[in-house]
Amino acid sequence: MQAGLSTKNAPSPSVVLPHYAVGAIFFLTASVLLFFTSGDLANSYIGPKVLSVTHILVLGWITLIIFGALYQLIPVVMEVKLFSEVLAHISLYTLMIGTVLLSYSFWNNYIGETIFMQAGGTLILVSVILFVVNTLFSALKTKQRTYENAFIISSVFWLLLTVLLGIFITLNLVFNFVPKSNIDLLPVHFHIGITGWFMMLVAGVASTLLPMFFIAHKLNKKLLKISFYLTNIGLIAISLNLYFGKNTVITIISAFILLGGIILFVKYNYDAYKKRLRKKLDMGMKLSVLAFVLLFLSVVFGIFSALKLDILSDFSTRIKSLYGISLILGFLTSIILGQMYKTLPFIVWLKLYQDKVGKFKIPMPAHLYNEKTANLHYYSFIIAFITIFIGILLKEKLLIEISAVFFIITAGLFTFNTFKILFHKEKTEPLK
Amino acid sequence: MLDTEKLSVTEKSILERIKTVIDPEVEVNIVDLGLIYEVHHYEEEKRIHIVMTLSARGCPVGDTIIQHVETVVKAFLPDYETEVELTWEPQWTPEMITPEGKAFLNM
Numbered sequence: 197m198q199a200g201l202s203t204k205n206a207p208s209p210s211v212v213l214p215h216y217a218v219g220a221i222f223f224l225t226a227s228v229l230l231f232f233t234s235g236d237l238a239n240s241y242i243g244p245k246v247l248s249v250t251h252i253l254v255l256g257w258i259t260l261i262i263f264g265a266l267y268q269l270i271p272v273v274m275e276v277k278l279f280s281e282v283l284a285h286i287s288l289y290t291l292m293i294g295t296v297l298l299s300y301s302f303w304n305n306y307i308g309e310t311i312f313m314q315a316g317g318t319l320i321l322v323s324v325i326l327f328v329v330n331t332l333f334s335a336l337k338t339k340q341r342t343y344e345n346a347f348i349i350s351s352v353f354w355l356l357l358t359v360l361l362g363i364f365i366t367l368n369l370v371f372n373f374v375p376k377s378n379i380d381l382l383p384v385h386f387h388i389g390i391t392g393w394f395m396m397l398v399a400g401v402a403s404t405l406l407p408m409f410f411i412a413h414k415l416n417k418k419l420l421k422i423s424f425y426l427t428n429i430g431l432i433a434i435s436l437n438l439y440f441g442k443n444t445v446i447t448i449i450s451a452f453i454l455l456g457g458i459i460l461f462v463k464y465n466y467d468a469y470k471k472r473l474r475k476k477l478d479m480g481m482k483l484s485v486l487a488f489v490l491l492f493l494s495v496v497f498g499i500f501s502a503l504k505l506d507i508l509s510d511f512s513t514r515i516k517s518l519y520g521i522s523l524i525l526g527f528l529t530s531i532i533l534g535q536m537y538k539t540l541p542f543i544v545w546l547k548l549y550q551d552k553v554g555k556f557k558i559p560m561p562a563h564l565y566n567e568k569t570a571n572l573h574y575y576s577f578i579i580a581f582i583t584i585f586i587g588i589l590l591k592e593k594l595l596i597e598i599s600a601v602f603f604i605i606t607a608g609l610f611t612f613n614t615f616k617i618l619f620h621k622e623k624t625e626p627l628k
Numbered sequence: 629m630l631d632t633e634k635l636s637v638t639e640k641s642i643l644e645r646i647k648t649v650i651d652p653e654v655e656v657n658i659v660d661l662g663l664i665y666e667v668h669h670y671e672e673e674k675r676i677h678i679v680m681t682l683s684a685r686g687c688p689v690g691d692t693i694i695q696h697v698e699t700v701v702k703a704f705l706p707d708y709e710t711e712v713e714l715t716w717e718p719q720w721t722p723e724m725i726t727p728e729g730k731a732f733l734n735m
Binding site: 204272273275404407408409411413414473474475539542545546549550551553554555560561562 | 648649650652653654655683684685686687688689691692695696698699700703719720721722725733734735
């Protein structure tokens with residue numbers, strides 16, 4: 197093994213690959229259930245079915261695929277071995293079953309003192325703790341002290357806090373530990389989950405991978421450093437303020453600190469995009485660029501949501517719904533769709549062809565999936581997002597149903613390509 | 629950067645073989661990408677020594693590219709010991725891309 201070369205630290209593909217398969221199935225399931233949630237979603241962001249679909253998306257689709265991707269990424273970029281492959285397997289199955297039980301409970305409005313809700317929540321907590329232990333024990337050994345890695349490590353702490361708070365909210369309904377309603381506590385749960393876990397993770401992973409895929413050099417690392425501090429300080433301030441009193445001035449100041457952090461991280465990646473070597477974007481990068489456009493939309497609605505302008509008071513529920521939708525079904529879904537194409541084909545390709553390069557004629561990683569299928573779901577995703585956006589804005593159930601159909605098409609085609617890559621059969625031809 | 633004018637005939641032939649190794653991300657061969665820093669052919673020791681870099685640390689296909697270089701050189705000169713050395717000094721930059729590589733990438 198050569199100094200500084202870390203690919204051989206990557207865990208066995210059997211740890212990583214099932215995450216992509218299960219995640220794609222959850223995305224398809226959530227898209228189907230979205231169709232039957234359209235009436236609720238047109239009016240509120242907090243109904244039982246909406247909560248069910250939201251948790252399938254954030255846990256089964258986004259978090260589960262991120263878990264798998266991080267098991268591959270942390271060893272490769274941090275140049276360390278994964279602490280335990282066994283823990284990774286257990287974490288996958290507990291998260292999978294926990295998500296099913298939890299979303300089943302939400303769907304049927306069995307919140308609080310039910311065996312499904314408690315078992316589901318416990319399994320998710322176990323899964324997250326195993327993931328946190330596994331990734332932190334691996335990551336903390338790294339000698340690569342970069343702000344990209346700091347973002348990833350801090351996101352793992354925020355994830356743990358998100359789940360602990362989620363469990364606390366559920367138990368508080370039964371045991372009344374603190375005199376707070378779940379309506380008061382849910383925004384804290386939402387913000388640390390979305391910003392602390394997802395946003396910081398994406399900041400770390402995207403700032404590592406996108407410049408690598410763009411082959412962009414001489415980027416200003418100071419942007420990432422300041423972004424890291426602003427994002428964390430802003431989030432701590434927002435969470436404490438939401439919990440203790442919702443002071444409007446503090447909300448606005450902390451929202452702008454957080455916004456400053458996000459802008460700097462986006463600027464860093466935009467610089468990488470501008471300096472990219474290969475001008476033509478492949479599907480993975482097209483979806484990733486689209487994700488940043490959708491992030492901008494989320495930020496706009498996040499600001500509207502924080503400002504609570506009187507002029508917009510009639511739209512308060514819709515603004516919050518659009519904020520959540522543009523983050524979960526927009527930004528995060530788009531970046532996961534895109535990064536699947538940048539990671540999974542390479543993992544499968546390495547597994548099958550690593551020992552055959554130069555000896556046989558072999559396909560390239562991009563040949564492992566169907567390009568036309570990827571193109572189709574790129575456009576169906578855009579249509580789905582625009583339709584749900586307008587549907588919620590107009591409180592129009594039919595538009596949300598049409599959107600769900602396009603999300604089903606997107607998820608179906610994406611799942612097809614995921615499984616096409618996963619079940620790719622080795623193809624070698626003799627060299628001429 | 630590699631000065632091809634200073635290479636022997638055998639070293640130039642080795643470089644031509646290495647040109648068959650393509651970076652799967654940008655789909656440009658690694659010689660035109662400027663990843664090969666040195667090529668040495670030691671006839672008396674029956675040894676080939678190549679010094680190369682990668683476009684980024686943590687490159688997911690780094691091992692495979694290095695292995696590919698070893699494979700094509702061994703296939704060309706099977707009686708020689710082939711050593712591929714990875715270095716991060718000097719750090720690779722896009723300025724190291726050859727005019728051919730730049731033309732392919734529309735730079």
